[in-house]
Amino acid sequence: MSASFATASASVFDWLPLSGHSFCLLVVPGLLILIILWLCDHQYDRVLGRPPPGPWGLPWLGYLLFLSRRAPHKSLQALARRYGGIYQLRMGSVKAVILSDVTLVREFFRHEVMAARAPLYLTHGIMGGYGIICAAGPIWKHQRRELIDWLKALGMTRRPGETRSRLEQRIGRGVDECVQLYETDADVSPSSEFDPVPALQHTLGNIINDLVFGVTYERQDPDWLYLQRLQEEGVKLIGVSGVVNFLPWLRSLPWNRRNICFLMEGKSRTHAIYDRIVESCENKLKELQEQYQEKQRQRQQQQDLQQYQQQNPQQDPEPESGSEQSLQQSPEQKEEKPVAAAAAAQEHFLINRVPFSELYCDEQLRHLLADLFGAGVDTSLATLRWFLLYMAREQSSQRRLHELLLPLSATPTLEELQPLAFLRACISEVQRIRSVVPLGIPHGAERDFTVGKYRIAAGSMIVSLQWAIHMDPAVWPEPEQFRPDRFLNAEGHYSAPPQFIPFQTGKRMCPGDELARMMLTLFAGRILRRFHVEMVPGCDADMEGECGITLAPAPYKLRFTKLPPMELQVEEQPLVQA
Ligand code: HEM
Secondary structure, eight states, X not given: OHHXXXXXXXXXXXXXXXXXXXXXXHHHHHHHHHHHHXXXXXXXXXXXXXXOOOOOOBXXXXXXXXXXXXXXXXXXXXXXXXXXXXXXXXXXXXXXXXXXXXXXXXXXXXXXXXXXXXXXXXXXXXXXXXXXTSOOHHHHHHHHHHHHXXXXXXXXXXXXXXXXXXXXXXXXXXXXXXXXXXXXXXXXXXXXXXXXXXXXXXXHHHHHHHHHHSOOOOTTOHHHHHHHHXXXXXXXXXXXXXXXXXXXXXXXXXXXXXXXXXXXXHHHHHHHHHHHHHHHHHHHHHHHHHHHHHHHHHHHHHHHHHHHHHHOTTOOOOOOTTHHHHHSOOHHHHTOOSSOOOOSHHXXXXXXXXXXXXXXXXXXXXXXXXXXXXXXXXXXXXXXXXXXXXXXXXXXXXXXXXXXXXXXXXXXXXXXXXXXXXXXXXXXXXXXXXXXXXXXXXXXXXXXXXXXXXXXXTTOEEEEOHHXXXXXXXXXXXXXXXXXXXXXXXXXXXXXXXXXXXXXXXXXXXXXXXXXXXXXXXXXXXXXXXXXXXXXXXXXXXOSOEESSSEEOOOOXXXXXXXXXXXXXXXXXXXXXX
């Protein structure tokens, strides 16, 4: 064996322009260096973690070309099956870490260093990092705190009480208008078949308009028609995985340029509309401020007079008209604030505004209002669109719901609807089977960070792949089947597994979750209390959806049949055929 090795090395040295001695001098230290580097790297990985596994990509483009434009969530889900609950790929120049293991999502998103936003053109280029959804750092922290305070003051709390019922009434007004519009649509449409989205978009949008701006629009108002069209088109135009987010040179291609212009123009027109609303709100607040100051002045005068009378008891002048009234103030009057409690988001943010602070500059306020409108409407609307579609397809679930809803009052309240575990289960199953934010809203790693055995590079985009989490067959057997019972325990009570995260989790979890639940419950409960919905005979709806920032169903029509309240209760046969 040694003889053959000697022959072999001799033949190698014959080929190399080196003697055996100089070979040893060069190669052995080289090998040693390689071994030391390998050991260092190994230790480095053990201490600092290693990058997550993942597929190779093309130069410059990374993996972008291999992601489906129509359903990026499904391409990423397929990779999750191959690489597991965490993997990394490149999208253009951005490293993307994709999480589909809910334990890892919770672990990542509880750290503040993961609470930034990914460097996308959408968040940084178009929105400029303003508002709340696209913001990071001190602006985001501050706005989020303020937003949570405002939502609480508005009644967004789980505890029953006066403010919560006021909020419920405001939502209820919009829901009832939607039911009335459906009644009219059912009367005038051939075979009572119509697209339920326009009325839903108008009334749901107006609920958020009322809460955020303190205004509601008539259905045909030109500003409102424009804002609705922009909202509908805007969410489709730039998806989280859209190439323009990652490849700057693609933005100059004609069709991309057209889309970007549409969004930029939309942004400035929307801001001009908001400026008018903010201006009228500022005037109203100024008026309130002046009224308050006037009252304060009168009060001061009265106090001075009272003091004077106490010091000069022999003189007893007639009290001035109105003074008695102002001296005997009710405790509420005494505690009167400079302006009435904020009813709309803009009032709240205007009142708390620190002039000239970048936290509250005009640009920030406009983006914040747009974010509140967008976040509140896009997601809730997409969920309700899926809800109606699934109810029309899943007649046995709808029949079970009718059995629960029909004994309730004609316009059931949250107190009546919330105990219905099956209603909640149906809404949750819709949120699971069609995650309306299938890629979440990507986070960004503020700096290098190690989680478990993985090292995440600063600037990476962190995607919580809700779609894969909600469609994992290990947690949800036969995930494409609509089965609300997944959310009921053996006693029939509502119970959601920890893998159900429609509002995400951690530091940036959706702050409007409870408001969303209230709206979804009232819309779902009151619409089905009044109507039986079914597919138009012979029409098959596309259940894949259109994926932009949100995943919403393609346009569809349903047949709405009114359920007269009394008849419903005496009907013995099942109302709806399975
Ligand atoms: C069905 C309805 C809704 C769903 C499924 C939903 C879901 C989500 C998700 C997944 C996020 C991203 C969280 C993250 O970045 O980790 C989010 C953020 C957000 N949502 Fe919602 N949401 C809904 C309704 C609402 C409503 C009604 C509001 C109204 C106030 C709202 C306000 C926001 C805001 C302001 C953010 C950004 C939070 C931040 O960046 O810190 N959402 N939502």
